[in-house]
Each structure stands twice: as C-alpha cells, then as structure tokens.
Amino acid sequence: MAGPSRSLTSGGIFYSLARFSLPVLLTLFLQALYGGVDLLVVGQFASTTDVSGVSTGSMLLSTFTMLVTGLSMGPTVTVGEAIGSGSPKEAGRAVLAGLTLLGSLAVLLTLGLALFAQPLAALLDAPPEAMDHTVAYIRICGLGMVFIVAYNFLGAVLRGAGDAKTPLYTVAVACAVNIVGDLLLVAGFHLGAAGAAIATVAAQAASVLLSLFFLCRKPLPFAMPPRAGRKLTRKMLRQLRIGVPVALQELLVGSSFLVIQALVNGMGTTASAGVGVGEKVCTFIMLVPSAYTQSMSAFVAQNRGAGRMDRAQQALRCGILSSLVVGAFMGALTFWHGDWLAALFARDPAVVAAARQYLQAYAIDCLLTPLLFCFTGYFNGCEKTLFVMAQGIIGAFCVRIPVAWAMSRLPETSLFLIGLGTPASSLVQDLLCVGYFLLLMRKSGRESG
Numbered sequence: 001m002a003g004p005s006r007s008l009t010s011g012g013i014f015y016s017l018a019r020f021s022l023p024v025l026l027t028l029f030l031q032a033l034y035g036g037v038d039l040l041v042v043g044q045f046a047s048t049t050d051v052s053g054v055s056t057g058s059m060l061l062s063t064f065t066m067l068v069t070g071l072s073m074g075p076t077v078t079v080g081e082a083i084g085s086g087s088p089k090e091a092g093r094a095v096l097a098g099l100t101l102l103g104s105l106a107v108l109l110t111l112g113l114a115l116f117a118q119p120l121a122a123l124l125d126a127p128p129e130a131m132d133h134t135v136a137y138i139r140i141c142g143l144g145m146v147f148i149v150a151y152n153f154l155g156a157v158l159r160g161a162g163d164a165k166t167p168l169y170t171v172a173v174a175c176a177v178n179i180v181g182d183l184l185l186v187a188g189f190h191l192g193a194a195g196a197a198i199a200t201v202a203a204q205a206a207s208v209l210l211s212l213f214f215l216c217r218k219p220l221p222f223a224m225p226p227r228a229g230r231k232l233t234r235k236m237l238r239q240l241r242i243g244v245p246v247a248l249q250e251l252l253v254g255s256s257f258l259v260i261q262a263l264v265n266g267m268g269t270t271a272s273a274g275v276g277v278g279e280k281v282c283t284f285i286m287l288v289p290s291a292y293t294q295s296m297s298a299f300v301a302q303n304r305g306a307g308r309m310d311r312a313q314q315a316l317r318c319g320i321l322s323s324l325v326v327g328a329f330m331g332a333l334t335f336w337h338g339d340w341l342a343a344l345f346a347r348d349p350a351v352v353a354a355a356r357q358y359l360q361a362y363a364i365d366c367l368l369t370p371l372l373f374c375f376t377g378y379f380n381g382c383e384k385t386l387f388v389m390a391q392g393i394i395g396a397f398c399v400r401i402p403v404a405w406a407m408s409r410l411p412e413t414s415l416f417l418i419g420l421g422t423p424a425s426s427l428v429q430d431l432l433c434v435g436y437f438l439l440l441m442r443k444s445g446r447e448s449g
Helices: 013-045 048-084 088-115 117-123 128-143 145-160 165-188 192-217 229-265 269-285 287-305 309-342 349-365 369-381 385-408 415-419 421-448
Strands: none
Touching: 013 048, 013 165, 013 192, 013 269, 013 287, 013 309, 048 088, 048 117, 048 128, 048 145, 048 192, 048 229, 048 269, 048 287, 048 369, 088 117, 088 128, 088 145, 088 229, 117 128, 128 145, 128 192, 128 269, 145 165, 145 192, 145 287, 165 192, 229 269, 229 385, 229 415, 269 287, 269 309, 269 349, 269 415, 287 309, 287 369, 309 349, 309 369, 349 415, 349 421, 369 385, 369 421, 385 415, 385 421, 415 421
C-alpha cells in the first residue's frame, strides 16, 4: 500500500527547501560527529601514531563512502521523479533496482577492503610507525562497509520520497552508540585505532537496523510490483546512467584528497595527523552546502517530475544565497580560530598547529563551495550527472592535485600552501557550473520560443 509522502512541489520555495534541508543537515552533522568522535577520542586518549592511523584510514573509508553516496543518487532521483509524477509502482521498481545494485556493491567493497587493507595503507604511504594502526582501522571498518551501503540506500530511498527525518533519527542513535563505544574501547580498554574502528562499525550496524525497523512500521509512498521483469532491468540501467557518473566523480575527487594525504604523509607523522584533523574539521564547516547538495537533488527531481522547473531554479538561487551567508561566517571562524577547532580533535600542540595551517586554506573554500555544492545538487536532480562527473574530474586532476604537488615541491612549503589546491579547484568548478547553467538556460529558452 502506497503511503503519503512529503511533497516538494508546492508551498513557499525557501520554506519548502529549508524544511526539507534541515533534517538532512542535522543528519550530516550527526554523521560527521560520529565520524569525528573517533578522531576526537583517539586524539585525547591515544598516541599520535593512532591519530595518524585513524586520519589516513578514515580518509580512505570516506572515499569509498563517497562512491556509495554517488551511486545512491540513482535511487534518489528515480524514486523522487516517480513520486512527483504520481506513480507509486514506478517508485517501487526504482527501490528494487537500487537494492539490487547497491547490494552487489556492498559485497564487493566489504571483501576488497578486508583483504587488501595492507596494500592500500602502503599505497597511501602511511608513516611506518603508524602502519599497523592504519591497516587495523581500514580492515575493521572495511568489514562494516555492508552497513554503510545499506544505510546510504535506505537514506536515498527516503529522501527521494521526501522523508528526511527518519535518517536523522537513525543517525542520532548511531552517534550515541559510537560515542559510548569509543569511550569504552579507546579511553577504557586503550585499543587505540582498532577500538575506534570497532565502535564505528557497531554504530553503522545500529543505524541500519533502526532504519529497517522504522520502514516496517510506517506507510511508504511506493508500491512493490508483484513481478519486476524487464522494467526492473531498464530501471537499473537508468539508475546506473544517473549514478555511475556521480559515483566516479566522487571516487576520483576522493582519490585526489588521498593523493594529497600521501604527499603530506611523506612529511612525517605530525603533518599526517594535522591534515587528518583538518579534514575532519572540514566536514563540520561544510555541513550547510553539503546538506543542500543532497536535498537539492530530491527537490529538483520531484519538481522536474511534476513539470515545475521554475520552482527548481528558484530553489537553486535560495540555496546559493543562504549557504553563502553561512559560508562567510564559517570561513572567518576557520581562518582566524582554526586552532580552536583543531584542538577538539588533538591534544598535541604540534598537530594542532599543523591543522591550523591546513584549515586556513579551507577558510577560502568556504566562500566557494556554496555555489559549487548547490549547482551539483541541481544538476544531479536534472540528471546532468555526466557534467557533474566532468567538472569534478577537471577540478581534482587538472587543478587540485597539480597545485598541491607544486606547492609541496617548494623549498619552504607549508600545509597552508598545499591546502590551496582545494579552493583553486573549487573556483574553476564554480566557473564551469555557471557556464553550463547559462548554456542550459539558453537552450531551454530557444526550445520554449
């Protein structure tokens, strides 16, 4: 039986977008928190080598999580469009197609990370003294990838249906489980990076189980067809067409950050830990534009399915302006007081100082990502994912990595100079997004004329 959904195709633009984005924002905050708690507790109760191991390992796991998130865009868009057009059976087929695709991915990632943790840590040039901690973190968290994939699939389906609150509740529980687990295993039993990894996997499992519990107890706006057949195959192919470019973009962009981590790892354990702390802080300061990326996709998909592209374009403007205000504030805070933020995740003064340098580059990026992230969500909702992939790859491999590498070769380099590769990439991507949007508007004007 198809149940009610939250329609994003009517009501005030900013109110509808903000109301839908707020639970997404809180969900991302809690996700960042339970990811950041690992580093926070390890930084306070374990050694610098443990911090380096968690920093490098969590960046690798984040890259694969971004891959999963990208593929989840297929179910989000197809479910959203089906619901926007009033077709619960099509939405049900979209759910089944997404389950098949992401279930297969879960098995591959779990086996791959568990079996190849050592080669991956070596590929990232983990400092020798932190190698064992890095391998342990990757291997244990890799065994939990099945839960990461399951959570992202369930969240994608719910967001496509206009429900952003259920993922919030489940992540809140996961966050609590992770905090308790970290304090028990790291602070209590002194298991270091391995203890943090075990707590993370337990938290992810809790979020999936709770999501399934909620889904079984509430009416949903889609109906499972008795026979899927060829329509399911076509739906899977469409989801791949939407999701694969986004996933490749996320994977390659994440890989570019891994290259930067590898460059910094060669500078020693303190620099490695400093960048890891800086990246963890960045997940918090970028929360608002990140929330708009996800919510904008669902908002645009539903309105596109309902033939309301005027609302989608107005939502894009609202998202850019509101996130830019927040970005200016976070940029100022990060540039002048990045050490305050870094001190939450590390007690070693040298690590805090290194993280502060790196964060000053990200402060510039706070003024550039509102435009980039909102346009990314808009283009994903419009199924323009090939462009999203192209601009992401250009930014990562034609700008971010070359700039970071060039800065690392300077005789008197610093983490601030290496970190400038990220805002340089965002600037180029912003220009590409604006140009492509204007091109689409011109094409749309010619067709309507």
